[in-house]
Amino acid sequence: xxxxxxxxxxxxxxxxxxxxxxxxxxxxxxxxxxxxxxxxxxxxxxxxxxxxxxxxxxxxxxxxxxxxxxxxxxxxxxxxxxxxxxxxxxxxxxxxxxxxxxxxxxxxxxxxxxxxxxxxxxxxxxxxxxxxxxxxxxxxxxxxxxxxxxxxxxxxxxxxxxxxxxxxxxxxxxxxxxxxxxxxxxxxxxxxxxxxxxxxxxxxxxxxxxxxxxxxxxxxxxxxxxxxxxxxxxxxxxxxxxxxxxxxxxxxxxxxxxxxxxxxxxxxxxxxxxxxxxxxxxxxxxxxxxxxxxxxxxxxxxxxxxxxxxxxxxxxxxxxxxxxxxxxxxxxxxxxxxxxxxxxxxxxxxxxxxxxxxxxxxxxxxxxxxxxxxxxxxxxxxxxxxxxxxxxxxxxxxxxxxxxxxxxxxxxxxxxxxxxxxxxxxxxxxxxxxxxxxxxxxxxxxxxxxxxxxxxxxxxxxxxxxxxxxxxxxxxxxxxxxxxxxxxxxxxxxxxxxxxxxxxxxxxxxxxxxxxxxxxxxxxxxxxxxxxxxxxxxxxxxxxxxxxxxxxxxxxxxxxxxxxxxxxxxxxxxxxxxxxxxxxxxxxxxxxxxxxxxxxxxxxxxxxxxxxxxxxxxxxxxxxx
Amino acid sequence: xxxxxxxxxxxxxxxxxxxxxxxxxxxxxxxxxxxxxxxxxxxxxxxxxxxxxxxxxxxxxxxxxxxxxxxxxxxxxxxxxxxxxxxxxxxxxxxxxxxxxxxxxxxxxxxxxxxxxxxxxxxxxxxxxxxxxxxxxxxxxxxxxxxxxxxxxxxxxxxxxxxxxxxxxxxxxxxxxxxxxxxxxxxxxxxxxxxxxxxxxxxxxxxxxxxxxxxxxxxxxxxxxxxxxxxxxxxxxxxxxxxxxxxxxxxxxxxxxxxxxxxxxxxxxxxxxxxxxxxxxxxxxxxxxxxxxxxxxxxxxxxxxxxxxxxxxxxxxxxxxxxxxxxxxxxxxxxxxxxxxxxxxxxxxxxxxxxxxxxxxxxxxxxxxx
Numbered sequence: 001x002x003x004x005x006x007x008x009x010x011x012x013x014x015x016x017x018x019x020x021x022x023x024x025x026x027x028x029x030x031x032x033x034x035x036x037x038x039x040x041x042x043x044x045x046x047x048x049x050x051x052x053x054x055x056x057x058x059x060x061x062x063x064x065x066x067x068x069x070x071x072x073x074x075x076x077x078x079x080x081x082x083x084x085x086x087x088x089x090x091x092x093x094x095x096x097x098x099x100x101x102x103x104x105x106x107x108x109x110x111x112x113x114x115x116x117x118x119x120x121x122x123x124x125x126x127x128x129x130x131x132x133x134x135x136x137x138x139x140x141x142x143x144x145x146x147x148x149x150x151x152x153x154x155x156x157x158x159x160x161x162x163x164x165x166x167x168x169x170x171x172x173x174x175x176x177x178x179x180x181x182x183x184x185x186x187x188x189x190x191x192x193x194x195x196x197x198x199x200x201x202x203x204x205x206x207x208x209x210x211x212x213x214x215x216x217x218x219x220x221x222x223x224x225x226x227x228x229x230x231x232x233x234x235x236x237x238x239x240x241x242x243x244x245x246x247x248x249x250x251x252x253x254x255x256x257x258x259x260x261x262x263x264x265x266x267x268x269x270x271x272x273x274x275x276x277x278x279x280x281x282x283x284x285x286x287x288x289x290x291x292x293x294x295x296x297x298x299x300x301x302x303x304x305x306x307x308x309x310x311x312x313x314x315x316x317x318x319x320x321x322x323x324x325x326x327x328x329x330x331x332x333x334x335x336x337x338x339x340x341x342x343x344x345x346x347x348x349x350x351x352x353x354x355x356x357x358x359x360x361x362x363x364x365x366x367x368x369x370x371x372x373x374x375x376x377x378x379x380x381x382x383x384x385x386x387x388x389x390x391x392x393x394x395x396x397x398x399x400x401x402x403x404x405x406x407x408x409x410x411x412x413x414x415x416x417x418x419x420x421x422x423x424x425x426x427x428x429x430x431x432x433x434x435x436x437x438x439x440x441x442x443x444x445x446x447x448x449x450x451x452x453x454x455x456x457x458x459x460x461x462x463x464x465x466x467x468x469x470x471x472x473x474x475x476x477x478x479x480x481x482x483x484x485x486x487x488x489x490x491x492x493x494x495x496x497x498x499x500x501x502x503x504x505x506x507x508x509x510x511x512x513x514x515x516x517x518x519x520x521x522x523x524x525x526x527x528x529x530x531x532x533x534x535x536x537x538x539x540x541x542x543x544x545x546x547x548x549x550x551x552x553x554x555x556x557x558x559x560x561x562x563x564x565x566x567x568x569x570x571x572x573x574x575x576x577x578x579x580x581x582x583x584x585x586x587x588x589x590x591x592x593x594x595x596x597x598x599x600x601x602x603x604x605x606x607x608x609x610x611x612x613x614x615x616x617x618x619x620x621x622x623x624x625x
Numbered sequence: 626x627x628x629x630x631x632x633x634x635x636x637x638x639x640x641x642x643x644x645x646x647x648x649x650x651x652x653x654x655x656x657x658x659x660x661x662x663x664x665x666x667x668x669x670x671x672x673x674x675x676x677x678x679x680x681x682x683x684x685x686x687x688x689x690x691x692x693x694x695x696x697x698x699x700x701x702x703x704x705x706x707x708x709x710x711x712x713x714x715x716x717x718x719x720x721x722x723x724x725x726x727x728x729x730x731x732x733x734x735x736x737x738x739x740x741x742x743x744x745x746x747x748x749x750x751x752x753x754x755x756x757x758x759x760x761x762x763x764x765x766x767x768x769x770x771x772x773x774x775x776x777x778x779x780x781x782x783x784x785x786x787x788x789x790x791x792x793x794x795x796x797x798x799x800x801x802x803x804x805x806x807x808x809x810x811x812x813x814x815x816x817x818x819x820x821x822x823x824x825x826x827x828x829x830x831x832x833x834x835x836x837x838x839x840x841x842x843x844x845x846x847x848x849x850x851x852x853x854x855x856x857x858x859x860x861x862x863x864x865x866x867x868x869x870x871x872x873x874x875x876x877x878x879x880x881x882x883x884x885x886x887x888x889x890x891x892x893x894x895x896x897x898x899x900x901x902x903x904x905x906x907x908x909x910x911x912x913x914x915x916x917x918x919x920x921x922x923x924x925x926x927x928x929x930x931x932x933x934x935x936x937x938x939x940x941x942x943x944x945x946x947x948x949x950x951x952x953x954x955x956x957x958x959x960x961x962x963x964x965x966x967x968x969x970x971x972x973x974x975x976x977x978x979x980x981x982x983x984x985x986x987x988x989x990x991x992x993x994x995x
Binding site for chain 2: 002003005006007009010013014016017018019020021022024025027028029031032033035036201202203204209
């Protein structure tokens with residue numbers, strides 16, 4: 001009987017082995033593999049961003065992150081005080097990080113300190129034997145130009161969001177870095193490359209005993225931008241500390257030569273990990289530093305819109321070209337009084353269209369608008385590129401708005417009031433544009449109605465060319481008009497550049513009307529949206545610059561004009577010297593007003609309310625020039 | 626001292642010795658594989674030394690007539706009890722337990738020797754029970770005989786070794802004519818005890834915390850893969866990942882990288898199974914089965930009841946060792962710290978096996994003697 005017991009016992013044991021070694025063998029083989037192989041990611045360096053001449057704008061700097069290997073909770077727990085001490089991380093914070101990542105698989109290490117100091121590195125290296133749960137991860141951090149230079153264009157990187165992880169088809173993992181805004185986001189896939197994996201064999205106490213072939217990281221692709229560092233530099237400095245935006249385009253190609261939005265955050269502050277406080281501050285800042293004014297500020301274009309009006313007039317001939325209007329400084333349309341910007345100071349007298357553009361006479365364009373009607377205005381504004389996105393290779397571009405009968409019908413379910421046309425005719429009322437749109441608009445009109453898709457990546461493919469063909473006579477006349485603004489004693493007379501056919505149009509739009517302003521001015525400082533869109537040469541321009549300055553009490557030619565002038569001058573200086581490097585530009589020192597006044601928020605241009613025109617007559621009666 | 630007249634070297638059980646030699650060889654090979662290149666390198670040589678000592682001891686024991694040994698059973702028993710008490714008082718503590726006393730510069734695990742003494746004492750006791758049926762009175766006596774050293778060993782604490790004493794009693798009692806009513810009652814008591822061990826509210830009072838942890842981790846090994854269940858899980862991973870053919874000598878990653886706990890000792894079968902696969906396990910367990918069957922055969926051929934009880938006691942002890950150890954390696958039993966005879970590294974354990982085999986040889990040599 002004893003023999004049967006023995007055979008039975010061995011038989012049962014063998015069945016147990018059969019189950020483990022034959023039936024479930026694959027499962028255990030995987031576990032054994034997971035035991036012995038530790039995979040440490042090698043982060044692929046992101047591609048650099050260069051300017052059009054190959055100068056480095058955005059690159060990387062090497063850095064180390066401290067990883068905590070969590071396979072053995074008991075071991076981690078035991079070493080926690082030593083880690084807290086050695087790396088200067090409060091033990092409570094360590095515990096919080098660990099509990100935040102509890103859901104992740106245990107074999108996946110977590111970053112407990114993103115930016116290791118030399119002291120941290122020394123500590124980890126010298127304690128490898130007694131604290132086996134720490135590991136260094138070599139990473140490359142983004143290095144952006146300091147002080148927010150070009151920061152809205154470059155954007156910044158940050159830890160990827162859950163949506164991004166989901167959309168990436170497994171390419172991204174929690175804790176990975178990806179572009180959050182700007183070009184970093186637009187060209188993220190190209191820039192980020194493919195992470196590699198260092199695979200090492202570790203023993204049961206986590207010590208590395210051997211290496212397996214690693215999978216090298218594939219660095220991200222370097223991208224060359226259309227940005228010209230010299231022009232960008234001038235644009236940044238010339239706009240200075242004022243709120244505003246600058247866009248410089250080459251209308252022949254659509255290449256963006258400079259693009260500035262101020263105020264600008266310094267993305268180096270987010271390159272590691274942005275603190276909650278800092279993020280809150282940026283989001284709640286009244287000056288809205290996170291808003292890219294070049295493509296997201298939708299504002300009334302003011303008198304710059306008169307170029308659209310004049311173009312429509314030349315093209316359609318609905319209103320005879322030789323129409324003249326007498327400007328006494330004000331006018332009455334549809335029973336309401338509208339003022340010209342010179343109201344109370346002087347008057348324009350009898351003006352034709354050329355003089356009306358030169359002097360930016362509002363009365364002329366009120367009349368023109370009334371006679372032409374909103375349909376034609378909307379058709380031309382839209383055809384010349386307003387009211388829809390330019391298609392620039394940046395995320396989150398806004399479209400602006402071209403109001404029309406159809407639009408009020410759709411949005412407000414009412415009929416169009418003729419009085420609204422009068423406001424729109426001077427770029428006020430519901431019409432809104434972005435600085436980029438205005439650059440594209442003026443550049444395209446001066447090029448005879450050819451609009452190239454603005455872009456920042458030099459090698460961008462499939463740049464669309466939009467055509468809204470203008471008669472040669474129209475282009476001739478409208479460019480003459482804009483040449484006159486600068487060179488014919490117009491509103492930009494102070495900007496003249498020797499030997500350069502510098503042309504353009506100014507615009508000033510108040511966010512609120514004069515009457516309302518007088519009522520509340522004591523409590524709040526209101527910013528005018530001062531515009532100047534300039535270009536050179538007069539026909540088929542090589543460069544067009546759109547500048548927005550949000551500053552109180554200055555007119556477009558006065559506040560924005562000099563910035564345009566600086567950039568265009570630099571462009572020609574550079575062209576003349578045919579060399580690269582720093583250019584001497586006569587930077588105008590701007591008076592930034594009384595610094596004590598609190599900065600005002602940028603108000604998106606309020607949409608005209610149905611009863612708006614009638615209820616607040618002064619609202620639309622704003623000065624344009 | 627009576628020698629065995631007429632017994633020659635031919636009367637030794639050479640088959641048994643061959644099986645033993647094969648098992649020892651597997652053990653030395655796997656100890657070498659598990660420890661070479663680590664701080665424990667050279668352990669296989671120490672094991673070889675123990676094996677040498679063991680063989681000498683075995684031959685010495687085989688030459689002393691077992692009747693003489695049985696005659697000294699009460700004295701041996703008293704010495705054993707005294708030694709266990711001495712261990713508790715002055716013993717050397719290792720791994721949190723007092724099990725060792727220094728003898729000749731080595732630490733001896735007293736309880737290993739006590740196992741042998743209990744085998745002898747039980748053989749003497751049961752041999753002297755004349756009747757065909759074991760009376761309750763005698764059963765209780767035998768129980769007390771085993772119970773005293775068992776409690777002392779539990780005190781060390783050494784649950785594993787203490788447990789080994791139980792099958793000695795059970796097998797002995799069966800062979801001595803255990804009545805089925807008694808068997809039923811004791812089975813029930815046994816079941817209740819096992820139930821209590823696995824039932825936390827009760828086990829809290831009778832088990833040490835580390836023992837409770839082993840029980841819990843046995844029941845739920847995946848729950849805390851690196852805590853208490855770590856050992857069992859790692860052992861299972863080692864065994865399972867070995868597959869049918871094994872990873873080859875010196876290639877077991879679980880073994881070589883130290884994931885298998887005490888891979889040269891209690892978990893040596895795990896290391897063997899990983900590197901040699903199911904085929905190796907088949908071979909090793911085959912050897913153990915042959916060893917046990919051979920022991921049973923020897924018991925059947927014993928000249929008298931005392932000899933039979935001695936050999937069956939040895940077979941019960943070794944069989945229990947194999948069962949509990951191997952079941953633990955495949956995660957079918959909690960960690961108890963029972964070594965695998967002759968394969969696990971360990972001086973005292975090896976000596977015990979050879980002393981026990983010496984007794985078996987002793988009985989065999991005298992099977993034709995009157």
